Amino acid sequence: MAVGIVSYGAYIPLHRMPRDIFQKAWGGAKMPGERSVCNFDEDSMTMAWEAAADCMRGNDISKVDGLYFATTTTSFLERLGASILATALDLREDIRTMDVTDTLRAGTTAVAAAADAVKAGTAKSILVAAGEHRMAACAGDFEMALGDAAAAVLIGSDKVIATIEGSYHISDEFAGVWRAEGEQFIRAWEDRMVYDKGYSEILEKGIKGLLKKYDLKASDFAKVVYDTTLETRRHAQMAKQLKLADDQVQDPLFDTVGNAGSAHAMMMLVAALEEAKPGDKILWASYSNGVDAFILQVTDQIKKLKERRGVKNHLSVKKLMDNNDRYLRWRKIVPLEKSRRSEQSPVSIANLRRDSKVALALYGVKCKNCGTPQYSQGGSYGYFTPLRVCVDCQAVDQMEPYKFSDKIGKIFTYTEDRLADSNDPPTTVTVVDFVGGGRALFDMTDRGGQEIKVGMEVEMTFRKLFVDRGFHQYFWKTRPIRF
């Protein structure tokens, strides 16, 4: 049975920070290019949702037997991220879920585990989503070098676009980079030693171990896809170590995205698959606390996979940030003066449990009597309980579930509220009339750069709303259609 990648997707936040802005803010050495930056309402979870939704576009979500969420930046240390993600993606309930974490190799490790499960026959397909928003203290290399992004692959045995032909793994406890319990920012040992004894030595060992195990040569591969460090010099040097021709080396996405941690190798693989031709062999390797290395064989099926938003399209639509202050504010690195507005209403777990699909999967209802779709902001300020009485025909208990998350909407009216407490004022709220019916009010995000107008089209996106007593609450917002 040929097991491999069936579909892929990726996500890069709209906002990019030219690295010279950091240098202007703090001094120190310059670094070329730009990095991607999460909006204030994005994190590894929301980005993983975007990448997974991209991966699943056109695929049947009801056939997915599992979801593995890879990240080193989970919002909860105790509460499964993969289950939140599975609910937001509207996957089945009887699936296996797992968070793969604590290593920047989490993405590839999750893929290996998914492939093994499919190979073993315990699952027909497993979705792997990797998202990362690592936090760097100010005025250092990490701040400039890191990027926020997510990627996803669907692993299965039917309609495989790239089969996994073999893999090789190394485990290594080396503490080149680390972050301990309770710490916000990444720490690292002196970089020359970290690169010499870590990346340059161990990654080479892993890739060469893979080639030896399967009796292949580096020149057998159309593309060799492997992680980068906090710069690109070592990445280029690795190409020499492996004696790769220039056209074999996959662009490390460093000047455009930055190092996206556990999502990075998968981002690079998605970019490689976007250009791959049937018959191509791809070597894919991820480095951190050891190596995961894979041989992929691209099949004819790749021609049938519809274009994804992927890496290429996400790279092309962007908004450049023009100051460091906004970056600090969005990442909540600096304390902000408390607003003298009314406080956020407290979270009720009972309420959220009851309305889990309403809140996390954006399920409303559709009246079987009159056909009107309706999202359940029924009360005076938004009361999230499924409606039982139809807003249009008043039929009682004639409702069937209706999903809004994948519907396009049009702005009927909106506000840009400068009084509301916000990390990114003005708070923009849209009244959205969905194509296919139904109306609801949502905050709008990623609105920068576009003039908001009545009649403008928007799509739904999964975002983090707030944190209340350690509880990260996710919900939906509108955004201008990005593609």
Next chain:
Amino acid sequence: MVGSIKDKVAIIGMGCTQFGELWDKSRVDLIVDAAKEAYEDAGVEQKDIQAAWFGNYYDTTGLTGQALAGPLRLQYIPVTRVENACATASDALRNASYAVAAGIYDLVLVVGAEKIKDQGLSGLAVRNLDTSGLMFSMTMPGMFSMLATRYFDHYNISPEDGKHMLAHVSWKSHKNGVLSPKAHFRREVSMEQIIKAPIIAWPLGLFDCCGVSDGAAAAIIVPAKDAKKYRDDPIYIKAVQMGVAPADGSVSTKYDYLHVESTARAAVAAYKEAGVKKPREEIGMAEVHDCFSITEAVTMEDLQFSKRGGMKEDIESGFFDLDGGLPVQPDGGLKCFGHPIGASGLRMIYEMYKQLQGKADKRQLKNPKLGLTHNLGGQPPHCTIFCGIFGRELG
């Protein structure tokens, strides 16, 4: 509806405190001050009160009726707290009126009071225990600005023209407020100041928004047949109607964000109850819920003072100014009084009461026969609306 309140009950006394940021007064002080003025005005004593209704929004003790009985030491009579969004005080009066009309009581007290400025917040506190915070995060100005955005777009009004129209609403009210000794803000503001003020939620600027204030008002209600026993100039209640929206406008695409459906419905019901056929001609003055300039503007159409799409012309021609054909906000409205939620509805009625009695001093209108109050709670897609009509003559 089979019955009508028209000419069944009368107001024989009213009180209203100074509105404002009353740092030196507690809610208890405000309640006592408003009730005391009402008793004196009616020539009754507290011991004559047979039942009481209390309008208050923010009391969260759950002791409701006691929040009025305690401050006034009302002696073991029935006291009911009414809370119905920003239309709270009006609804307290409506319920009290029905109890008197039913013949159960012949002297009751209604008090509406709110002490907001002790909360230490700008604006109004919003706390929803059943939403888990999963709500769009806009403020009241944001919610109401959506009306303007849609209205401008629909009627093809340029941003400049729209701002000018809205500015006239606030300019007129500020002018009236100068003549209201009990108002929070008593200062004339120029059209230019209003238009150039900082934007809160486009197109609403600082002067398009009402303030937040503390205040209280009170009324004493008796059967109409007894009214003249207490005074020569009682005010008769002609209509007390409410329209409460089924929370539909933010769910159904049928709502147009150009008007407030509950106002239109409550107005129709009130005109029917009072026997008003041509509101624009028959209503002599109105106190409407001008939480924002755009709210007052669209209300002119919903109350049938202006035709659909016609408010701009009427506003800018001065039709609603103090010397216009149908003066609106003769006391300055929420714009100048601010909005102590549980008190505002009674404050509006207080102005109608004084005007109808000819006791409105420098604001006094010439011979007004019928006055209308419009008290709005909620936000444009789903509002709780009170529409009341008051007159000085029976019939």
